[in-house]
Amino acid sequence: MNTFKPVLTEHIGQPDCHTLSFYKSVGGYTALEKILKMKPEDVTQEVKDSNLRGRGGAGFSTGVKWGFIPKDSNKPKYLINNADESEPGTFKDRLLMNKAPHQMLEGMIIAAYAIGCHTSFIYIRGEFYKEYKILEKTIAEAYENNILGQNILGSNYNLDIVIHRGAGAYICGEETGLIESLEGKRGWPRIKPPFPAIEGYLQSPTIVNNVETLSCIPHIINRGSSWFKSIGPEKGPGPRLFCISGCINKPGVYEEPMGISLKELIYEKAGGIPDDKQLKAVFPGGSSSAILTAEEALDVKMDFEDLVEKKSMLGSAGVIVMDETVDMVQACLNIARFYAHESCGQCTPCREGTVWLVKMLTRLVNGGGKPNDIDMLFEITDNIGGLIDFSKGSYGKTICPFGEAVAWPVRSLVEKFKAEFLEYLPEEKAVA
Amino acid sequence: MNSNGKSMQGFTFVDPERVEQIFSQYPDKKSATLPLLHLAQSQHGYISNSVINTIADLVDCHPAIVMDCVSFYTMLYTKPQGRHIIQVCQTLSCSLNGADSLVDHVMDKYEIKPGETTADDRFTLMKVECLGSCGTAPVVQINKEYHEGLSTQNFDKLLESFE
Ligand SMILES: Cc1cc2nc3c(=O)[nH]c(=O)nc-3n(C[C@H](O)[C@H](O)[C@H](O)COP(=O)(O)O)c2cc1C
Ligand code: SF4
Numbered sequence A: 001m002n003t004f005k006p007v008l009t010e011h012i013g014q015p016d017c018h019t020l021s022f023y024k025s026v027g028g029y030t031a032l033e034k035i036l037k038m039k040p041e042d043v044t045q046e047v048k049d050s051n052l053r054g055r056g057g058a059g060f061s062t063g064v065k066w067g068f069i070p071k072d073s074n075k076p077k078y079l080i081n082n083a084d085e086s087e088p089g090t091f092k093d094r095l096l097m098n099k100a101p102h103q104m105l106e107g108m109i110i111a112a113y114a115i116g117c118h119t120s121f122i123y124i125r126g127e128f129y130k131e132y133k134i135l136e137k138t139i140a141e142a143y144e145n146n147i148l149g150q151n152i153l154g155s156n157y158n159l160d161i162v163i164h165r166g167a168g169a170y171i172c173g174e175e176t177g178l179i180e181s182l183e184g185k186r187g188w189p190r191i192k193p194p195f196p197a198i199e200g201y202l203q204s205p206t207i208v209n210n211v212e213t214l215s216c217i218p219h220i221i222n223r224g225s226s227w228f229k230s231i232g233p234e235k236g237p238g239p240r241l242f243c244i245s246g247c248i249n250k251p252g253v254y255e256e257p258m259g260i261s262l263k264e265l266i267y268e269k270a271g272g273i274p275d276d277k278q279l280k281a282v283f284p285g286g287s288s289s290a291i292l293t294a295e296e297a298l299d300v301k302m303d304f305e306d307l308v309e310k311k312s313m314l315g316s317a318g319v320i321v322m323d324e325t326v327d328m329v330q331a332c333l334n335i336a337r338f339y340a341h342e343s344c345g346q347c348t349p350c351r352e353g354t355v356w357l358v359k360m361l362t363r364l365v366n367g368g369g370k371p372n373d374i375d376m377l378f379e380i381t382d383n384i385g386g387l388i389d390f391s392k393g394s395y396g397k398t399i400c401p402f403g404e405a406v407a408w409p410v411r412s413l414v415e416k417f418k419a420e421f422l423e424y425l426p427e428e429k430a431v432a
Numbered sequence B: 001m002n003s004n005g006k007s008m009q010g011f012t013f014v015d016p017e018r019v020e021q022i023f024s025q026y027p028d029k030k031s032a033t034l035p036l037l038h039l040a041q042s043q044h045g046y047i048s049n050s051v052i053n054t055i056a057d058l059v060d061c062h063p064a065i066v067m068d069c070v071s072f073y074t075m076l077y078t079k080p081q082g083r084h085i086i087q088v089c090q091t092l093s094c095s096l097n098g099a100d101s102l103v104d105h106v107m108d109k110y111e112i113k114p115g116e117t118t119a120d121d122r123f124t125l126m127k128v129e130c131l132g133s134c135g136t137a138p139v140v141q142i143n144k145e146y147h148e149g150l151s152t153q154n155f156d157k158l159l160e161s162f163e
């Protein structure tokens, strides 16, 4: 694996790397030229063969998802690029939009062509104003050069791309919450099924893909699905942008092959922990993933399968590192507060449960904890998102996976660092 | 546009061409709601009732529906804000890298709490959730711009640059 050369970020850092002329000088839009001569279903097949899995969080096969678009439907088809990037610990899509926007755009056009879409949206979080302005320019350049609009590059394919700004709501990153938001409503996720590929935006077939997922597409077309599959584990291959933040010497985005060890990522790539402090815990895939203890973290590979085996997940590959000085109860409260603030309020266990977690943890931190608080914390998290044990089938207590996204980190924190939680109990009560 | 004869007081967009352009981008009217709200807020500073009425008229729905949407999003303000909005990220990576002292600094320096505006309307302070820039924690957004990797000293200097 020493031979890995960055794919998505190869040219990032060169002057004007965001411009069309630069992108073309490094082979940009040749994949588009190629696929415009292919049958759409062959494009989908190539992506399916690459085993590309979504980079937004759920890790679903991209080609398989595109294949769900009904062939016989005469409704319009929509492609939505999910640029909501709001999972705590995640900041890779922002880099791609800033530095390689045409790569993402080319991926979008190819995806749109494959599913028969003529109007596509970029749903970008409202706070990313600078990136929004960059994308406006990117799209304008593309229209001026017949890369978007009517009869793209002399083919008879037409596509318009619209940038839609969000307005500050984490839940609008969830694909059905996003679709509701795009329709001009509050971002309340929908019950699935029907899945968006069947009934999405305006009840029409819709594919939602993440910025990084789409950015992989031109490379798969240019270099072939077998090349892509040869990078990292075959079942979930490819280059991956790992975001490293928290207590770390060199925080940032690192492009590495899927399956790199977390140890190498932290200690070799990102320079280890400041002041040589000890590692205490890591969120491997954003704050919605179950936490890993130092021991677990040093023994895990950053791919879909290995992290599931460790009862966590790769999620958005947002690695949050915590050193020995971090108070895990405070960290837990911080995370719980995030979810209480961001719950859309639609499902009772999630709406009420997240608020209860914050209240109980605040009371605990302030010295007012009760002996059975630990059990209560377990009970509440299990009520919101079920047990962490995947084999027991924990899904289904809430409308969207946000329920699991709060239950897993909180429950795993309490479970794995229980002693710290107990220490917060007032002394006379802790005896039991 | 308004049929109730109150158009004198009603909100109107100063750039009707932009409004038209927004509508032309979507297959249905209601999808234009959020972009119109953004446009209105950039013109008016916040979303007043008359903004809601005007947009409801334009997208053909009851004002309560637009209000429902407005109340859901943290970036849409239903009250006037200070000239500069300071948004300090308080989520984990920023918190681990000193975000709390940035909040404290504003609180001490300008004697406001999160959610409040200084008496001279210069600043509104807000604590916000992850801004998607955790690699450069702690992060503060002031108005539209991100300021990354701030120390209390840099932050203080930065604040002074806003009138
Ligand atoms: C609570 C929640 C928040 C999410 N936030 C994001 C996000 O910010 N960006 C993103 O791409 N996907 C996010 N997702 C995943 C999307 O629902 C969806 O699976 C993804 O955009 C599909 O694209 P992909 O297959 O290319 O990964 C989120 C999911 C949940 C449950
Ligand atoms: S689980 Fe939470 S965020 Fe998801 S729909 Fe239910 S209330 Fe909303």
Ligand code: FES
Pocket: A088, A089, A090, B089, B090, B091, B092, B093, B094, B095, B129, B130, B131, B132, B133, B134, B137, B139
């Ligand atoms: S935690 Fe502050 S930007 Fe992500």
